[in-house]
Amino acid sequence: MIDYKGVDFGKILKRYDIGSQNETTPESVAKKMLPSDPVFKKVAECVLYMKFKDVGPAVAEALKSKPALDVINDGLVVGMECVAKLYAEHIYYLPEIMMAAKTMEIGIALAEKQIPGGRETKGLVVMHAAEGDPHDIGKNIAAVMLRSSGYSVIDMGKDVAVNDVVDEVVKSKPMLVTGTALMTTTMTAFPRAAEILRGKGIDIPFMAAGGAVNRDFAESFDLGIYSEKAPQTPPIADKIKAGYDWRKVREEWDSIVGGE
Ligand code: B12
Numbered sequence: 001m002i003d004y005k006g007v008d009f010g011k012i013l014k015r016y017d018i019g020s021q022n023e024t025t026p027e028s029v030a031k032k033m034l035p036s037d038p039v040f041k042k043v044a045e046c047v048l049y050m051k052f053k054d055v056g057p058a059v060a061e062a063l064k065s066k067p068a069l070d071v072i073n074d075g076l077v078v079g080m081e082c083v084a085k086l087y088a089e090h091i092y093y094l095p096e097i098m099m100a101a102k103t104m105e106i107g108i109a110l111a112e113k114q115i116p117g118g119r120e121t122k123g124l125v126v127m128h129a130a131e132g133d134p135h136d137i138g139k140n141i142a143a144v145m146l147r148s149s150g151y152s153v154i155d156m157g158k159d160v161a162v163n164d165v166v167d168e169v170v171k172s173k174p175m176l177v178t179g180t181a182l183m184t185t186t187m188t189a190f191p192r193a194a195e196i197l198r199g200k201g202i203d204i205p206f207m208a209a210g211g212a213v214n215r216d217f218a219e220s221f222d223l224g225i226y227s228e229k230a231p232q233t234p235p236i237a238d239k240i241k242a243g244y245d246w247r248k249v250r251e252e253w254d255s256i257v258g259g260e
Contacts (some may be wrong), residue, residue, distance in 0.1 A: 006058060010149065011042060014109060020142065022246065024085075024086070024089045024091055025091065026048060026049065026082075026086060026091065026092075029048075029085050029086055029091075030045065030048060030082060031197055032055070032084065033078065033081060033082045034048070034079075034082065035074055035075070036047070037074070038122070039061070039062045039066055040057045040062070040066070040070075040071070040074045040075040040078070041075075041094075042061070042062070042075075042180040043058045043059055043062050043071060043076060043079065043107065044074075044075050044078045044079035044082065045058075045079065045123055046058050046059075046079065046103055046107065047076055047079025047082070047083060047100050047103050047104050047107070048079045048082045048100070049085060050096060050099035050100050050103050052099065052102055052103040055103045055104075055107045055110075056106060056107075056110055058107075059071060059075075059076075059107045059110045059111055060110065062075060063110075063111065063114050065142065068075065068114040068115045069110040069115065069144075069145065071107075071111045072107075072108055072111050072112075072141060072144060076104050076107045076108060076111070077104075077141065079104065080100060080101070080104050081177070083097060084085060088120040104113070104137060105137075105140070108140060111144075112144050112147075113237040115144065115147065116241040121150060121151060121152040122150040122151050122237070122238075122241055123151055123152070123174070123176070123237065123240075123241050124151070124152045124153075124154065124172060124173070124174040124175060125146055125151050125152070125154070125174055125175065125176045125177070125178060126153075126154045126156065126165070126168050126169055126172060126174040126176075126177045126178070126254075127139055127142065127143055127146075127153055127154070127155050127177075127178045127179075127180075128155075128156035128157065128160035128177075128179055128180070129157070129158035129159065129179070129181070129210075130159075130179050130180065130181040130183075130186040130187060130189040130190065131160060131161050131162055131186060131189040132159055132183070132185065132186045132189070133158060133180065133181050133182060133183050133186035134158050134159055135158070135181075135182035135183070136180065138180055138209065138210055138211075138230060139178070139180040139209075139210075140155075141230040142178065142180075142209065142227070142230035142233045143155050144230055145230050145234055146233055146234060146237060149234035149237070149238075151234070151237055154172055154174070156168060162189050162193045162196070163196075165177065165179070165193050166193055166197060166200070169197060169204070170200065170202070174204065175204060175237075175240055176204060176205050176207060176237055176240050177193075177197075177204060177207070177210070178206075178207040178208075178209060178227070178233070179193070179206065179207070179208055179210075181208070181209075181210045181211075181213055182210045182211045182212050183252065184212050185230050186212065187208070187210075187212045187213050187217065190206060190218075190221070191208065191220070191221035191224070192206045194206045194221050194223040194224060195221070195222075195260070196224060197223060198222055198223060203223070203245065203246075204223070204246075205223060205225045205240055205245070205246035205249055206223040206225070206246070207222075207224075207225050207226070207233070207236070208224055208225070208227075209226070209227045209228070209229050209230075209233075213226070214226070215228070215253070219250055222246075223246050224246070225246050225250060225253070226253065227251045227257075228257070232256075232257040235256055235257060236249060236256055239256055241253070
């Protein structure tokens with residue numbers, strides 16, 4: 001048995017505290033990246049500092065003066081971008097990321113309630129995060145944006161098996177299917193799913209999104225189209241609703257998302 005009584009944990013933690021050897025701190029990132037608008041700043045800070053008890057009141061307060069989508073994009077998402085920066089700099093680790101992600105989810109759920117729904121649907125979209133991929137925050141934001149633009153969404157969640165995606169598309173016949181991959185090891189699920197869909201004679205666009213993919217990859221397989229940021233999804237969906245197939249979306253992609 002090791003006797004820990006005489007161990008000074010303060011010294012151990014100091015020795016392995018990489019943060020103390022790095023000039024980046026949560027405060028320095030906050031200074032550079034947080035929005036100047038005090039309402040959005042307060043919301044973003046809740047995510048950055050993982051204040052999951054404060055995020056509800058902060059979002060509720062923000063919703064009194066700001067549109068719900070702006071509270072998500074200019075507050076919650078910016079906070080998460082700060083977290084991603086701190087993770088990349090080895091200041092934050094997985095526990096912080098998980099707590100920040102949870103904080104963001106609480107905020108999104110609250111803001112989403114304020115987005116008008118119940119209108120006649122423009123069309124159905126099936127969304128998922130790739131097989132093996134647990135990253136679903138970006139997908140959840142894109143789902144909020146599609147719903148708020150009048151689309152119905154079947155959100156299959158994260159780590160969805162290729163065959164389950166195919167089965168859902170066959171069953172519910174959406175106008176668009178989206179896949180999110182933040183890991184280079186999971187993005188290959190998209191061409192596999194698209195190939196099976198093609199084999200079944202299904203020709204709907206398959207939107208590949210998330211940090212692991214780029215436009216070249218998304219357009220490297222039949223059905224594949226690209227979306228870089230969640231807010232680009234509704235304008236692309238509008239074109240598909242207007243009759244564009246995946247080839248035409250590719251041709252006109254720059255002008256479709258250009259207004260962003
Ligand atoms: C949060 C996070 C997590 C959380 C995810 C929580 C959740 N519910 O999503 C947790 C802690 C679970 C996690 C786990 C892991 N993670 Co992680 N994670 C991140 C982190 C820090 C932020 C991602 C994020 O949510 N950003 C905020 C959102 C808003 O941004 P976004 O997802 O990029 O979305 C934007 C666009 O991509 C786009 N978008 C995204 N999806 C969609 C969908 C549609 C339809 C559209 C239109 C647009 C769109 O729009 C959004 C903005 O508008 C990134 C770092 C980074 N810089 O991205 C690493 C990162 C993605 N993780 C990574 C890794 C390696 C892992 C782990 C394997 C780590 C480990 N060693 O255990 C595990 C996964 C284990 C497993 N297989 O289960 C790597 C992936 C590397 C790679 N290229 O393969 C990254 C890049 C970190 C790094 N630099 O190494 N992670």
